[in-house]
Amino acid sequence: MQTGLTITLIGMTTVFIMLGLMISAVKLLTVIFSRKNSEKLKNKEDKDIAIALAALKSVLG
Amino acid sequence: MQTGLTITLIGMTTVFIMLGLMISAVKLLTVIFSRKNSEKLKNKEDKDIAIALAALKSVLG
C-alpha cells in the first residue's frame, strides 16, 4: 500500500512537473516567434529544395 | 519403394480429403450467404470507415 501510494505520488508529481515545464517552454516559444515573420524562412527553404529536387530529377532521370 | 508408395498414398489421400473438406465448407458457406443481402454489411462498414477516415484526416492533417 505504501509502495503503491509512493509510486502514485512520485508518478503524478513527475507527470505534472514535466508536462507543466513543457507548457512553459511552449509558451516561451510562442512569445519568441509570434512577433517574427515565420514565413521568411519557409520560402527560402522551399526554393532551395525546389532547386535541389529539380537538379536531382533532371540528373537522375 | 514401400516408403515412397506409403508417402504417396498418405499424401494424395490427405490432399484430396482436405481439399474435399474445403469444397464442402465453401459450398455450405455459399448456401448460407446466397440468400442474405450481403450488401447491407458492406454499406454500413463503408460508412463507418469513411467517418473514421474523415475524422483522422481532419485531425492528423
Add this chain to the structure above:
Amino acid sequence: MQTGLTITLIGMTTVFIMLGLMISAVKLLTVIFSRKNSEKLKNKEDKDIAIALAALKSVLG
C-alpha cells in the same frame, strides 16, 4: 611513410587500371550496339510485359 606510399601507388594504379578497363569495355559496347536497332528489343519486351500485366490485373483483380 613507405607503407603510405606503397598503398598510394598500388591504390591509384589499381583505380586507374580498373576504371581504364571499364572505359575500354564501355567503348567496345558502344561500337557493338550503335549499329543495331536497339529499339526492336524494347518494343518486343514492352509488349510481353503489357500482356503479362494485363493478365495479372484481370486475374488478381
Add this chain to the structure above:
Amino acid sequence: MIFLTAIENFWISTGIMNLDIKTLIMIGISFILLYLAISKNFEPLLLIPIGFGGLLANIPIAGIAGADGFIGIIYGFGIESGLFPLFIFIGVGAMTDFGPLIANPKMFFLGAAAQFGIFFTLIGAMFLGSLSMFDFNLYDAASIGIIGGADGPTAIFLASRFSERYLGAIAVAAYSYMALVPIIQPPIMKLLTSKKERQIKMVQLSEVSKKEKILFPLIVLSITILLLPTATPLIGCLMFGNLLRESGVTDRLSKAAQNELINLVTIMLGLSVGSKLQADKFLNPETLAILLLGLIAFSIGTASGVFLAKFMNIFMKKNPLNPLIGAAGVSAVPMAARIVNKVGQDADPENYLLMHAMGPNVAGVIGSAVAAGVLLAIVPVLA
C-alpha cells in the same frame, strides 16, 4: 507394416488428436477478436493481426510461437528487444500534428491528469496481488496500470520489460478498450458534466508557426532528458518521427515512417503480440483481473481528465474549457477526440470540439510515455 506405422504417426499428429479444450477456447477467443475487428471495426489494424497471431500460436504440433517458429522468431526480434513499439512510435510521431497542443499548451495538464488511471489501477493490481488467488508482483501491477494510458505501443513496451507473462492480456486489454472508447467514455463524461458544461464553446485556436512546430519535439525531448531519462526511448522515438514530419526537409523519411515502417511493423507486432494468447498463459484468473483492472484504469483516466478540466475552469472564467475535452487526455488518438466531439454535439449540434480535444489527446500520448518512464525508473528500486 511401414504403412501402418506411418498412418498411425500421421494420425496422432493431426490437430484433432492434439486439441484440448483450453486451446479450443483460445482459438474461439481469437475468432471473436477477428469478428469484432471486421464486423464492429474495433481497431482492426491491430486486432486482425493480434487475433490471427492468437489463432496461429494455439495450433498444436506446429509450434509457430515457439523459439524456432516463425512468430516466435519475430517476437524475439521485435518485442523482446523493444524495437517494434519504438518503431511504431516513430511512425506515430510522423503522423501526429502537435499544432493544437502548441496553440493551447494548457491542454498538457489534461493529458497529465488522465494518467491518474494508471496509478490508481497499479494500486488495485497490487491489492489483488496481495490476495493468494492472483499472482501479480509490483512489475505486473505497473504493467497492468499502464493499460490506463490507452497507448498500445507504450503498454507493449513496458510489459515487454516488466511483465512478459501477461503481455498478451495487457495488449489485448489496451487495444480492446481503445476500440471500446465510444462505449466506455460517453456515460462517464455525461455523468460528470452538466448539459450546460457540455454546451460550452471554446475559442478558435490560433495558427502555429513552422518554427514552433520544429522546435516542439526538441523541447519536449530536452525536458525529458533532464528529468526522466528512462522515458527517452519512447518520447525520443515519438519526437524523432515528429521532427522528420515537421522539419520540412525530410519528407521522404517522414512518409516512409508513416507508411512502410508503421505498416510493416504493425503486421509483425500484431502477430507477435497475438502469439502471447496461448492457453496456458491466458486462461487464468489473472487475465480476467487484467481485463477488469484495465477497464477501471480507462474509466478513472477519463474521469480524472474531466475533473481537472472542471477544476481549471475555476481559474478560467473568461474563456472556460468544455470539460468534455478532459476525457481525450487518456489519448486513444484520435478516437477519444472524436467521441468528445460527438458528445459535445449531442448537447449542442453547433459545438465543434474536435480540434480542441486533439490538444489533450496528443498530450495524453506524451503523458503516458512519461508515466511509463517513471515506472521504469522507480519500480525496480521498490520491487
Add this chain to the structure above:
Amino acid sequence: MIFLTAIENFWISTGIMNLDIKTLIMIGISFILLYLAISKNFEPLLLIPIGFGGLLANIPIAGIAGADGFIGIIYGFGIESGLFPLFIFIGVGAMTDFGPLIANPKMFFLGAAAQFGIFFTLIGAMFLGSLSMFDFNLYDAASIGIIGGADGPTAIFLASRFSERYLGAIAVAAYSYMALVPIIQPPIMKLLTSKKERQIKMVQLSEVSKKEKILFPLIVLSITILLLPTATPLIGCLMFGNLLRESGVTDRLSKAAQNELINLVTIMLGLSVGSKLQADKFLNPETLAILLLGLIAFSIGTASGVFLAKFMNIFMKKNPLNPLIGAAGVSAVPMAARIVNKVGQDADPENYLLMHAMGPNVAGVIGSAVAAGVLLAIVPVLA
C-alpha cells in the same frame, strides 16, 4: 621490400588468380539466368535476384555468401529461419482473389490432382538415390518432389527444412519451370485432350459475396489446423494475407503486404537463394538429376490435373469442364492460367477460360502447401 610484398599479396588476392573453372562455370550459369530473365522475361522478379546472388556468391576471396558475408547474413536471417518464404506467402495471400475458387469449389479437386507430380517425383528421386551415383536421402527426395508443386515459396520453405544442400538447385528448378510453363505445358495439354474437348465453353461464374470471401481464409485455415498442423505456417500466412485483403478494414496492411513486404523480401530472398549456386554445391550429378526430376514433376502434375478434369466430366454431363483447366492446378500463378486461356483460344478463339482456370490455379497453391505439410509430418517418421 614492403612494396614488393604488398604487390605480391595484392596480386594473389585478385580474382584472376583465384577463379577456377568450376567457379567460372557457375558465373556463366548466373549470367545465363540473368539473360533469360531479361531477354526472355523468365520470372524476372525472382531470376534477376537469384542470378545476381549466384554471381556474387561465386566471387573468390570476397566471401559474400559466407557466414560473415552480407548475403550469408541475410540467408541466415531469412531462409534458414523460414521467414522469407512465409513473408512472401503473406504478400501472395494479399494479392490473391480466391473468388473464382469460391464460385466453383469443385476446382479444389483439380488443385489436388496436380500434386501427384510431387509424389511421383519423390519416388523417382528415391530410386535415383538408391543408385550409388546420386546422393539423395528421403529428405532430399521430398524436397525435390515439391518442385512439382510449382510454388517457389513452398519449395524454398520445405527445402530449407529438409535439404539445405540442394536448396539452390531446387529453387532454380522451381522458378525455371514456372517460367517455362508456356513451353512445357501446352504440348502435354494438347496430347491429352481432343480439339473438341479444348473447345468446351464453361458457364459464367457467379458473383461471390463479401462475407464468403472473408470467411474463406478462416475456413481453409481451420480445416488445416484440424488435420494437418504442419501445413499451418504456409497456409496460415497465405490466409492471413488474404484476410488482410478481404476484411475490408485493413487496406493499409493489405497494401503493405502486396507491395513493401513482398518486394523487399523478394529482393532479399532472391539474393539468398542465388547464394546457394556455389560451384561445389551445384556442379554435381545431383543438380542435373534435380533439374530432370523437376521437369518430370511438373509434367506429371500437369497431366494429372488434365486427367482428373476429364474424369470429373464423366459425372458432369450437363456443364462439363474444359479439361485444359486441370493443367492450371499445378499453380504457377497466374502464368499457368494464362496458358490454359491461350491453348483454349487456339482451339476456339471465342473461348475465354482465364477466370475458370484461376480456380484450380489458386487451389494448386493450397494443394502444394498441404502436400508440403504432409511431407513435413511423415518424412521425419519414415526417414
Add this chain to the structure above:
Amino acid sequence: MIFLTAIENFWISTGIMNLDIKTLIMIGISFILLYLAISKNFEPLLLIPIGFGGLLANIPIAGIAGADGFIGIIYGFGIESGLFPLFIFIGVGAMTDFGPLIANPKMFFLGAAAQFGIFFTLIGAMFLGSLSMFDFNLYDAASIGIIGGADGPTAIFLASRFSERYLGAIAVAAYSYMALVPIIQPPIMKLLTSKKERQIKMVQLSEVSKKEKILFPLIVLSITILLLPTATPLIGCLMFGNLLRESGVTDRLSKAAQNELINLVTIMLGLSVGSKLQADKFLNPETLAILLLGLIAFSIGTASGVFLAKFMNIFMKKNPLNPLIGAAGVSAVPMAARIVNKVGQDADPENYLLMHAMGPNVAGVIGSAVAAGVLLAIVPVLA
C-alpha cells in the same frame, strides 16, 4: 521511509544529476547538426537521423546506444554486419542513371583521379598517428582517407570494418563535407582554372541504348571480380540496384529499392551512425584531426579531378573538356555536379555542364568503391 528512498533514487537517476559537461557538449553538437540540416539544408536526409541519434545516444541512464538499447541493437544488426551501407548502395544503384558515363566513358578517368585525395589523406593520417598525441593506426588512417571519396555508404562500410572507434567522426565528416560541397569546392575550382577554361562548352552527349545500360552494371562488376574481389560487396550492390533499374523487367523491385529500402535503411543507418557521437568517443583530439584531414581529403580530391581534366585536354584539342567537371569526380552525387554547373554558368551563363558533370560524378562513386576495395585488400597485409 520507503517514500524518501524512492524519491532519492528517483532524483539521482534524473538527467540533471547525470549530465556531465562532455555529454552536454555532445548534445550541443547534435543540436548543431540538426540546425544545419534543417536551416541550412545540409544533407538533411542523413544529418537529421545522425543528429537525433547523437542526441539519444548521449542521454545518461537510458543506455539507448548500449548493447540492449534500441539503437545499439539496430547498430549491431545493420552497421557492424555491414548490411546498411550495402542496402543503401542497392538503392543508390537503382536511382542512378549511368547514361552520361556510358555516353562519354573517358569520364571514368576523372572519377579515378579524384580518389587521390583518399591516399594523400591516408598518408597524412599516418603521419599524425606517428605523433604521440594522435592514436591512429593504419586501419584508422585508411578509414579517414576514405572520407575523401565523398561517399557516405562507402565510408561507413570501410570504417565499420577497419575503425569502428572513429566511425562516428568519419561519418559526420563525410556527410558534412558532402553538404559543404557548395562552400568547399568553388574556390578550389576557380583557383585552378582560368575564366576561359571555365567557359569551355562541351559537345552534346549522344543517346545511350537500352542494351548498353543493361550490360554496363554487369561489365563493371565483371572487371571488379577479375581484379579486386574485395570491392565486390560495394560494387556488386551498386550494380545489382542498377540492373534492377535498367533491366526493364523488374520495375517493382527497382521502385522498392529506390523508395522503401533506401528510406527505411536511411532512418536506421542515420540513427545508428549518430549513436557513435558519444562523448568519450568523440571529444578527443582525434576527432578534430579527422575533421581537418577529411577537409584536406575533399580538397585534394577536387583538385586532382580538375588537374586531370586539364591534363587530358592536352590530348583533346578538338573537343576539350571543361576542367571544372573534374571536380565532380569526388562523387557527392548530385551536389558536386550541380556546383560544376553553377560555377560554369558564373563564367558563362549559357554554359550547361550538368549532364557532362554527371559522368565523372557517378564514376566517382565507382572510383571510391574501388579505392575502398584496394584498402580492404592491402591494409591487413601491411598493418
